Amino acid sequence: MICLGIEGTAHSIGVGVVENVSGKCKVLSNMIKIYRPEKGGIHPREAANHHALYIADLLKESVSKAQVDFSEVALISFSKGPGLGPCLRTAATAARALSLSLNRPIIGVNHCVAHLEIGRGTLDDCKDPVLLYTSGANTQVIAFAEGRYRVFGETLDIGIGNCLDKFGRTVGLDFPCGPQIEKLASKGKKYLELPYSIKGMDIAFSGLLTAAEQYYKKNESLEDICYSMQETTFAALTEVTERAMAHTEKDEVLLGGGVASNRRLRDMVQTMAHDRDARFFVPSKDLCIDNGAMIAWLGVLMYNSGIRMKIENSFIDQRFRTDMADVSWRD
Amino acid sequence: MTKKNIIYRGAEAEICIAKYKGFKAIQKKRIPKSYRIKHIDDRLISRRTKEEAKLITEARQSGVAVPIIYDVDLKNGIITMEYLDGKRIKDVLNDLSEEERDSICKKIGESIARFHNNDIIHGDITTSNMILSNEQVHFIDFGLGEKNNEIEAKGVDLHVLMEAIESTHSRYSSCFEYVLEEYKKVLKDDANLVVKKIQEIVKRGRYR
Numbered sequence: 001m002i003c004l005g006i007e008g009t010a011h012s013i014g015v016g017v018v019e020n021v022s023g024k025c026k027v028l029s030n031m032i033k034i035y036r037p038e039k040g041g042i043h044p045r046e047a048a049n050h051h052a053l054y055i056a057d058l059l060k061e062s063v064s065k066a067q068v069d070f071s072e073v074a075l076i077s078f079s080k081g082p083g084l085g086p087c088l089r090t091a092a093t094a095a096r097a098l099s100l101s102l103n104r105p106i107i108g109v110n111h112c113v114a115h116l117e118i119g120r121g122t123l124d125d126c127k128d129p130v131l132l133y134t135s136g137a138n139t140q141v142i143a144f145a146e147g148r149y150r151v152f153g154e155t156l157d158i159g160i161g162n163c164l165d166k167f168g169r170t171v172g173l174d175f176p177c178g179p180q181i182e183k184l185a186s187k188g189k190k191y192l193e194l195p196y197s198i199k200g201m202d203i204a205f206s207g208l209l210t211a212a213e214q215y216y217k218k219n220e221s222l223e224d225i226c227y228s229m230q231e232t233t234f235a236a237l238t239e240v241t242e243r244a245m246a247h248t249e250k251d252e253v254l255l256g257g258g259v260a261s262n263r264r265l266r267d268m269v270q271t272m273a274h275d276r277d278a279r280f281f282v283p284s285k286d287l288c289i290d291n292g293a294m295i296a297w298l299g300v301l302m303y304n305s306g307i308r309m310k311i312e313n314s315f316i317d318q319r320f321r322t323d324m325a326d327v328s329w330r331d
Numbered sequence: 332m333t334k335k336n337i338i339y340r341g342a343e344a345e346i347c348i349a350k351y352k353g354f355k356a357i358q359k360k361r362i363p364k365s366y367r368i369k370h371i372d373d374r375l376i377s378r379r380t381k382e383e384a385k386l387i388t389e390a391r392q393s394g395v396a397v398p399i400i401y402d403v404d405l406k407n408g409i410i411t412m413e414y415l416d417g418k419r420i421k422d423v424l425n426d427l428s429e430e431e432r433d434s435i436c437k438k439i440g441e442s443i444a445r446f447h448n449n450d451i452i453h454g455d456i457t458t459s460n461m462i463l464s465n466e467q468v469h470f471i472d473f474g475l476g477e478k479n480n481e482i483e484a485k486g487v488d489l490h491v492l493m494e495a496i497e498s499t500h501s502r503y504s505s506c507f508e509y510v511l512e513e514y515k516k517v518l519k520d521d522a523n524l525v526v527k528k529i530q531e532i533v534k535r536g537r538y539r
Contacts (some may be wrong), residue, residue, distance in 0.1 A: 150498040156487075156535065191370045198475060200455045200491030235367035239342070246342040247459055247499075271366040276340075323497075 001304070002028070002068055003075040004098070005296025006055070008091025009083025009111045010137060011035045011042050013051035015058045016293030017066035017073070020300050025121030028066035030286050030293040031058050037175060041165065048086030055094045062292070070102055077299025080108030081320030083137075088316040096314060107309045108316070109298040110325040111290075113149050115256035116142055117301060118287050118294035123254075126281045130250050132241045132269060135257035135290070136161035136176070139237070141201060141244040142322055144330060150323050152244040153201030160233055161259050163205040167229065170213050171222060181226045182262050188227020192220060196232055201240045201247070208232060230264050238268045242276065251278040260288045305329035343379075343474070344408075351401045351411050361408035361474075376408040379474040384410050386451055386473040393449045395442045396467040415471075417464025424458055424500055436506045438468045440513030443489065446470075448519050450480040452488050457495035482520075486528030489514070493529065 007014040014032040018025050035050035037043060063070055078095035081088055092108070099106035116131040130143040130152075139160045141153040158166070161178060168177025194211050197204040208229070215225045241253060253273050259265060260282060273280035287293060305328040338357075339346040349358045361376045384403040391397050402411040420439075424432060439461065446453065453460075454475030462469045477484070489511075496507045515522035 145498060146501045148501070150501075151494075152498055154536065156532070191368060196371070196375065199487050200457060200475070200495070202491065202494070231368050231371060235364075235371050238366050239364075243342040246340075247457070268366040272364070275365060 001074050001300055002066075002072050003077055003296040003300045003303075004059075004063070004073045005077040005109075005292040005294070005299055006059075006091045006095050006098075007032075007079045007111070007290050007292045007295045008051050008055075008087045008094075009079050009081070009290060010087060011047055012290040013054055013058060013087075013091065014290060014292035014295075015055070015062035016291055016296045017062055017068060018293050018296040018300065020304070025118065025293075025297045025300070027122065027287070027293045028068065029062045030291050031062040031065065032286065032289065032291055033058060040169070041175065042084070044084040044086045047084065048090045051087055051090040055090065059094070059098065073102060073104060075299055075303050076102070076104055076106045077296050078106070078108055078314075079111045079114070079295050080315075081111065081317035083111060083316075083318060085316070085318050088318065092314060092316050096311060099311060099314075105303065105308065106311055106314050107299045107302055107307065108314055109295055109302060110320055110322060111295070112138060112140060112142065112322040113325050113327075114294040114298040115288075116149065116254065117298045118291075119254040119256060119281055119283050121297045121301075122283055122287060123281050125279065126252060126254060128250055129252035129254035129281060130241060130245050130248060131254045131256055132237060132260075133256045134160045134237065134259035134265070136165060138257060139203065139205075140322060141241050143244060143248045143250060144327070145248060148323055148327050149325060151321070152247060153203060153240040156199065156202050156204045157206040158209070160205060160237065161257070163209050163233065164229070164259075166209055167212050167216075167225075171216055176258070178259060178262060181230065182264065184223050185226040185230045185264065188221070188223040188225075190221070190224045190227075191231065192224055192228040194228050194232040196236055198236055198240060201243045203236050203240050205233060230262075234262075234265045234268050237265065238272050241269060242272050245276070245278060251276075253278055253280055255282040256288055258289045261285055301329040341472075348414070349411060354401070355414045356401055356411050357398075357414050359410045359412070377405055380405055380408045380410060382476060383472070383474045386453075386476045386478075387412070389449060389478075390446045390451055390470065390473070393445045393451065395445050396469040398469065398471060415462045415464045415469055417462045417469070419459055420461040420463055420468065421458035421499060423463060424506070425503065432503060432506065433509050435463070435468060436509035437513040439492075440510035440515075441517050442468060442470060443492075443510070444514045444517035444522075447485050447488070447514075447525075448517070450478050452477050452479045452484045454488065454491075456488055456492040458499060459495075482524050482528050485525050486532055489525065490529050490532045493533075
């Protein structure tokens with residue numbers, strides 16, 4: 001079965017085409033276009049306008065790159081949520097239009113669950129992982145338990161990516177700030193004390209963000225602040241992930257989300273996994289960031305397990321929490 | 332301590348069977364983590380070991396069932412304490428009768444209120460951190476705890492338990508209601524303020 005998935009929860013509009021090859025996900029194409037604001041953070045309407053501008057061409061490019069014809073696409077899948085309303089609506093509208101014009105079924109999927117399933121779908125031996133999902137808006141530790149994907153830990157205030165971006169904006173870096181902070185951090189030497197906030201398996205970043213901004217005002221070196229921020233936040237993320245692994249008694253860990261591109265975060269989680277004899281997985285970069293292929297793949301899993309969605313019910317849900325998604329494709 | 336004595340390997344510590352002056356005891360040793368820099372590792376291990384020993388002792392004085400502390404070794408991050416013969420609430424809760432489950436939940440609520448009355452915040456109230464022994468619910472692992480008299484801290488403390496029940500005992504989510512019912516009876520402060528705070532914390536989360 002070939003499925004086309006449209007992702008549009010935040011700054012990225014993506015179209016991916018995947019094929020189900022005996023239960024594994026074969027990515028045929030995965031095109032992404034990222035909205036970059038001239039200044040400040042994401043403006044939802046501006047981002048949605050950006051998505052509307054590019055979606056038609058992306059659809060054509062993605063299908064042609066996959067070397068398939070539109071007629072071979074058997075299912076249309078889209079990101080139902082969670083995310084920014086205007087962006088979600090733009091992606092869903094494109095999905096509906098395509099579904100009607102091709103006369104193919106449509107299915108709306110949970111974006112966070114898609115980040116986990118693309119790991120299970122594309123990586124050999126990744127069967128039942130704990131997912132550390134770190135992006136701009138989201139920071140969650142997700143695992144399968146009692147019939148659903150459950151959130152064992154999550155941020156109590158802002159996402160880790162958002163924390164890094166906010167700090168980056170204060171010191172004059174461009175969005176997204178993560179890669180530049182990573183570069184600066186690699187030159188940092190001195191550790192500056194920062195709040196380390198863990199509540200059970202939950203985590204909080206806003207106090208740390210304020211403290212980091214104060215160091216900047218006191219003219220501490222930017223390299224040292226970035227180094228200290230990364231070391232503190234990533235250690236806390238790794239710790240809550242390990243706690244969730246111990247709690248759920250699982251021995252696989254998977255990374256997902258844009259911040260999973262950070263080398264230092266990868267190293268820390270990999271070291272943690274190694275020390276507790278667990279296996280470590282990370283999808284390729286284009287499958288870690290927001291993308292259409294993961295949306296397409298989750299659509300395949302849902303459709304094959306018997307889930308159907310009528311076009312009149314294909315509405316979006318800005319607050320579609322991970323644990324609200326029915327997981328009928330796993331036992 | 333030899334490796335074969337390890338009876339449980341948690342996320343941050345190893346639990347071993349030991350002897351202390353003839354008593355059967357357990358040793359909880361916080362293991363240095365190679366993923367984090369030494370500065371953070373040292374700070375977390377010594378702070379948590381010290382805080383845990385202190386809070387367990389204070390919780391006992393508040394009338395909460397906890398293991399008796401025999402010895403604390405801050406340098407090596409080791410606490411030697413009473414061996415509790417029993418099972419984790421996490422492992423038994425789903426298999427109990429409804430009546431037993433409600434009664435356990437009320438005991439949990441009562442204990443939390445007792446340590447909250449003394450401004451002790453546990454920091455990680457999950458059913459993995461409670462041991463049913465001699466029909467008493469013993470609280471363990473105060474390593475993420477602190478002393479704090481704010482409603483916010485007490486709310487966050489209970490919110491952790493609420494999430495743990497939702498994720499691990501989803502079929503019995505009414506458990507948390509029973510916990511709160513008894514908590515309200517025993518807490519000296521106005522428990523409704525804490526309950527309100529929990530609702531506020533839930534809404535603060537993403538997509539709520």
